[in-house]
Structure formats: structure tokens, C-alpha cells
Amino acid sequence: MTTKTLNIQVNARNRAYALDGTSNDKILNLGLSNAVDLPYECGSGTCGTCKARLISGEICDQWPEAPGRKFLKLKKGEFLMCQCAAKTDSVIEVESFVHTMEAGACVPAPLKGRISSVKLLTPDVIFLQIALQQTVDFDAGQFMLVQFPEIVGFRGWSMVNYERHAKTLDFVIKKKPGGELSEWLFNNNCDGVEVDLFGPMGNATFYSRLAKNILCIAGGSGIAGIMSILSRASQDGYFSQYNGDVFFGVRTMKDAFFLDELSVLRGECGEKLNITIALSEEAAPDDARTDYPLLTFDQGFVHEVAGRHMEDRYQNLRAYLAGPPPLVNGSIGMLLRARVTTDNIRYDKFS
């Protein structure tokens, strides 16, 4: 391991940035932690958004099997900034415009923590809590990259909770049968295990000065970031003035979770907040409405349910989308046809 300082020059479309780092620093993380808002989406090797081109110098690819490499033209020196670190002084080119983060932004940084809770919310959704060694500020809707010992690479998950100077971070993780991470979390006694984190990241953020009605469409574990948004909105009394419409899609009632928490939020926020649970594979059982009288239940794919319920209520609106790509893409189509402008459609395609 070397601690020699390396100079990495990033030539963006609008200007160049000089970064000082080491051979341990992934270039994306180095830029972001210096408040240089390099392009990325998942930050974890899948989406390809952070591709750049090596002009001079030498880099080390820390995950040559990253699925996002399919977006690269290797002969032209393209690489994923989220997976590569410089080995020598280097010059790289990013073809998009790159700006510095706005004043007051939560600048990402490396963090350390330990697992403080792991439990099942449904047969295939895990709740994970990480206690941090230091507090962190993040915006509602942001995510964190987390790396576990013995598991290759960082994974990105949205925070469920919201508070300034957070000491713990709550996540929900979709459990994959036979998946490396799922197996590790459940076959090991993980309590107290130390983990590395990097963040906060993501632009699908909510803040109260937004001053717009909000529409949230989430599927499965995608509800995590929406919970954080609702938590912040509730703390700020946002729904005393603006409408909130939340649509949470799951297959069946057995797959639903956070219904108690959503009921509490609905109770705190009042009638301007509408929360609908969309079940794609069954009609809502009668006892669901009895058990959760503050929630609405409907049947269908969540973006279709949202379309039916929203009708023509898209004025002065910001939409947040979270879930598998078919949900996000279907929701974007619905919103564009409702004439919601693209600057009011926010999502991070990573989970």
C-alpha cells in the first residue's frame, strides 16, 4: 500500500479539475469528496454512467468483472471511475459538463461503521442498521455505498431514516436466494461487524424549500428513500401546505412492509398526504383495510395505479421514483405524458 500523493487531472467538457489522491482512491470517490460533481448514478459498477477516458498515466481497475464495463470502449481507454484508482499521475477526460457542488451540499466522504441490527421484514426483504463511528449529514432520498468484509465491491442503498448528524443509518435490502450478500448476512453473526461506507450520494433528494406537491412511486425495497423523504417532510410540517401522494407497489400483502410506519406518517401529516399500497398480484384482503385504515389499497402495477389515482393532479409537482427499472421507466412515461417536465422527475437507478 502506498501513500504517495498522485495528481489526477479531470478534463470535463467545461473545465479541468486537479485532484490530489492516492492509489487507494477510486477516482469517482476522490472527485466527489472534493465536491467535484462527477457524473454517476449507481456508484457501484453497474450503470456505466461514470465512464471516463484515460488520456495519460496508468489506472488500476479494482473490479474488472463489473457489469457496467459493457458500456465501455476499452480500446479507447474508457473505464469506470467508480471502480478505478490511479496508479500514477494521470489525466482523464469526462465528456459531460462537470460542476462543483452547491454550497451547503452534503459532500460525500469515506465513513466507518458497524452492523447494529439485521432482521427480516418480509421473506425476501432485509432491514439493516449500521451504527457510524462519526455522525453524518445527508439529504432525504440519498444513498450510501457500503462494503462488507469478504464481499467484493460496494453496494448502494438508500437510507430509510432522516436526521441531521445521523449516528445510525437504516437500509432495506432485497434478499436474493443464494445471493452472496444475503447468505453472508444470514449465515454469519453480523452484529458488530465493521463495514466501510462512502457517501452520501444521489440526486433524487427532497428538501422543504422545494415548495411543490410531491408524488412518490416506489416498488419493493425502493420505498427506502421515500421513507426518508416522508420523514423529513413530516418533521418540517411540509404537508400542511403541499400535497403528497405516495404509491408503494408490492406483489402481495405478504411482501408489504413498513405499513405501520407509513400509517404513523399519514397520521402525523394529515389529509394532504395520501398513501396507497398497490398490490400487483392480488386484490387487497378486507383485513388490510381494517388493520391500516389510514392507508389506501388498490390492485395493479404501481405506476398504473398511480396514473389512475393522480388523474390530472400533476400541477406544481416533483416526482420521486424508486424501484426496478420497469417501474421507473413506466413511471417516467406516465409522467411525460402528463406533461411533467424532466427537471421534476427524480430517480436513482441502482437498486
Place this chain on the structure above:
Amino acid sequence: MSWKKVCAVAEVPENALEKFEIDGIEIIIANYGSGFRAFPPRCPHMEEPLCDSGVLFDGMLTCTKHLWQWDMATGERTGIAEKELLFYDVKQEGEDIYAHVEQALVYEDDDDDEEEEDDDDFFNAD
């Protein structure tokens, strides 16, 4: 190669994007209401297949990967899009649509894509 019949007008309803193959060259025909456009099948940004990722409405084509947009009437990019779409000339004669296809239009840097296809793990991430 010159003007080639691509399809019948009825095969591309308003606001639809349909992919066709002309002498081995894939093109998309877009019906934006007041006319038709013909362009290569992939987004110039991240090479998303626009037949799947594209949404056409109000004369605007949007790639849902990163919300890049192009105005079909003017052919120009709008909003956050940083690259132009390339277009084949297109015309309607009677009930048919023709495109002027000399060779496949390729975006800068896309002419020697050497990467083999990978399984898409994006949908199955933990």
C-alpha cells in the same frame, strides 16, 4: 443505396417508435404527430435501445435512461441532452414511408465498438 421503402404509415401510429431493418441497417421510425423521423436505434449517450427506453410525446423524444430529450420537429437536442441525434432523411409517399439510407449512421466514437455483450446484471443487483 438511396431512398428505400421502410414501412407503411399505418405501421407507426402517432407517438410510436418502431424499429425496422433496411438492407441490414437498423433504423427507428418515429411518428411525432406532424411528421416522421428516422434515426439509428441507440441513444447517442449510453447506447440505450431507444425503442425500449424512448418515450415520444408532444413532439419530444425522451430517453428514460438519463432523460435526454430531442425535439422531433427541429431535430435539435433540448434540456440536459449533450449530444445531437443523427437523422436519416425520411419522406412519406402515399401510404408508405421511405428513408434515404446510404450507410449506417454512427455516432462519434461508436465505429469500433469491440466489447462483447455481457449478461445484464443490472436488474438483479442485491
